[in-house]
Amino acid sequence: MKIYNNILETIGNTPLVKLNKLTKDVEALVLAKVETTNPGNSVKDRMAVKMIEDAENAGLIKPGGTIIEGTSGNTGMGLALAAIIKGYKLICVLNDKQSKEKMDILRAVGAEVVVCPTAVEPTDPRSYYSVSRRLAAETPNSWYVNQYDNLSNRQAHYEQTGPEIWEQTEGKITHFVVGVGTGGTISGVGKFLKEKNPNIKIWGIDTYGSVFKKYKETGIFDENEIYPYITEGIGEDILPKNVDFDVIDLFEKVTDKDAAVYTRKIAREEGIFVGNSAGAAIKGLLQLKDQLTKDDVVVVLFHDHGSRYVGKMFNDDWMRERGFLEEEVKTAADLIEKHGNRPLVTVFAEELVSHAIASMRKYGISQIPVMKDGKFVGAIDDSHVYQLLVDNPALRDVSIATVMGEPFPIVKESDTLEQLSKLINKQTPAVLVEKKDGHFHIVTRYDIIASLS
Numbered sequence: 012m013k014i015y016n017n018i019l020e021t022i023g024n025t026p027l028v029k030l031n032k033l034t035k036d037v038e039a040l041v042l043a044k045v046e047t048t049n050p051g052n053s054v055k056d057r058m059a060v061k062m063i064e065d066a067e068n069a070g071l072i073k074p075g076g077t078i079i080e081g082t083s084g085n086t087g088m089g090l091a092l093a094a095i096i097k098g099y100k101l102i103c104v105l106n107d108k109q110s111k112e113k114m115d116i117l118r119a120v121g122a123e124v125v126v127c128p129t130a131v132e133p134t135d136p137r138s139y140y141s142v143s144r145r146l147a148a149e150t151p152n153s154w155y156v157n158q159y160d161n162l163s164n165r166q167a168h169y170e171q172t173g174p175e176i177w178e179q180t181e182g183k184i185t186h187f188v189v190g191v192g193t194g195g196t197i198s199g200v201g202k203f204l205k206e207k208n209p210n211i212k213i214w215g216i217d218t219y220g221s222v223f224k225k226y227k228e229t230g231i232f233d234e235n236e237i238y239p240y241i242t243e244g245i246g247e248d249i250l251p252k253n254v255d256f257d258v259i260d261l262f263e264k265v266t267d268k269d270a271a272v273y274t275r276k277i278a279r280e281e282g283i284f285v286g287n288s289a290g291a292a293i294k295g296l297l298q299l300k301d302q303l304t305k306d307d308v309v310v311v312l313f314h315d316h317g318s319r320y321v322g323k324m325f326n327d328d329w330m331r332e333r334g335f336l337e338e339e340v341k342t343a344a345d346l347i348e349k350h351g352n353r354p355l356v357t358v359f360a361e362e363l364v365s366h367a368i369a370s371m372r373k374y375g376i377s378q379i380p381v382m383k384d385g386k387f388v389g390a391i392d393d394s395h396v397y398q399l400l401v402d403n404p405a406l407r408d409v410s411i412a413t414v415m416g417e418p419f420p421i422v423k424e425s426d427t428l429e430q431l432s433k434l435i436n437k438q439t440p441a442v443l444v445e446k447k448d449g450h451f452h453i454v455t456r457y458d459i460i461a462s463l464s
């Protein structure tokens with residue numbers, strides 16, 4: 012029988028998958044190291060088990076003890092699986108920026124979850140760094156993991172992830188690209204690969220709001236670089252001991268919006284359902300594509316599974332609220348959608364100007380198409396009528412035909428917002444949309460503005 016003795020034995024040997032569509036403009040071969048096939052659905056299973064086993068060997072944790080960690084979720088999941096198999100209790104301390112899915116998943120695998128505010132200094136007693144340390148000090152027979160400074164973290168990647176990538180690419184890898192949080196993945200993999208071939212480039216992906224890039228480039232830990240951001244799993248407001256700046260050649264920052272948009276693109280264009288830091292990594296790689304040639308073999312690591320982000324980056328409302336959604340091109344049909352069931356208000360050329368004014372007041376509208384013999388023969392709008400009446404109040408009682416302007420242009424339902432906005436100007440405040448059923452609707456300057464805001 013080919014069996015595993017427990018779930019921890021299934022960690023690792025994750026697939027390396029060629030990317031095709033997203034990277035079509037990149038000359039190099041781009042391969043994704045997809046870490047979602049680990050039992051905890053993230054790369055972090057590897058280091059979680061390694062950290063516990065090293066702590067056991069060092070006598071830091073005893074049978075029946077409690078493991079305590081400040082974790083954004085994935086490390087917690089790996090620790091939870093190992094804690095179950097090895098018989099420990101687990102308390103995970105998370106900040107309130109982490110998705111609810113991550114918290115629910117941790118609870119599902121038996122962890123106790125403590126949530127702390129994000130918007131406080133790391134040294135603040137409410138921060139998740141401080142709370143984790145305090146809980147560790149207060150809980151008997153407990154061990155504080157500290158994935159940031161615990162070097163078993165990067166050692167796991169030096170021993171497992173790095174060699175896997177080297178073997179899977181048959182030593183042909185030229186670039187390794189990955190999001191950086193604790194620094195464990197990049198530093199462990201980077202060290203292994205550089206020992207095999209010092210020419211391999213190691214590129215770290217960072218966020219706006221994090222200290223890494225500036226520190227790498229200037230050696231300055233600049234507190235002005237720190238501010239809250241949305242991207243999950245990468246970027247830091249501290250310098251974890253696991254980040255080995257010597258093996259990292261450069262950092263590239265990616266915006267929250269781009270990271271979110273590209274997370275969705277990986278799912279939709281490659282069929283690979285992965286998390287937010289994967290989106291950041293791919294976008295960062297695309298930003299750096301001019302540094303790559305056709306002979307290069309790039310490995311980009313995707314840390315975790317997309318299911319942890321279904322309430323966030325994969326949720327249209329969440330994306331829209333943050334202005335992250337790249338809406339499809341709007342057409343005339345979209346613009347009339349809201350008032351498409353109301354009949355178009357028109358006036359006849361023979362009616363008096365005073366009737367047109369009454370209609371505008373009644374329906375709260377500013378322009379009306381004018382009809383004669385079933386055709387659009389003109390149009391009037393309130394600013395034009397206002398000017399005429401100020402100059403000559405008697406014009407109230409003449410026919411609309413005598414004062415009306417040119418008829419509004421007629422467009423098709425499929426015409427784009429861009430085409431419509433070219434037609435609408437000071438003289439032409441609206442267009443008429445001809446529907447497939449032969450009816451007409453109006454799109455005004457106001458409708459265009461409202462759809463853009």
Ligand SMILES: Cc1ncc(COP(=O)(O)O)c(C=O)c1O
Pocket residue numbers: 083085086190191192193194195196197243244245286287288289314315
């Ligand atoms: C989703 C995700 N991406 C990226 C990272 C960064 O990996 P590392 O901590 O090894 O630098 C983490 C780590 O917390 C993560 O959870």
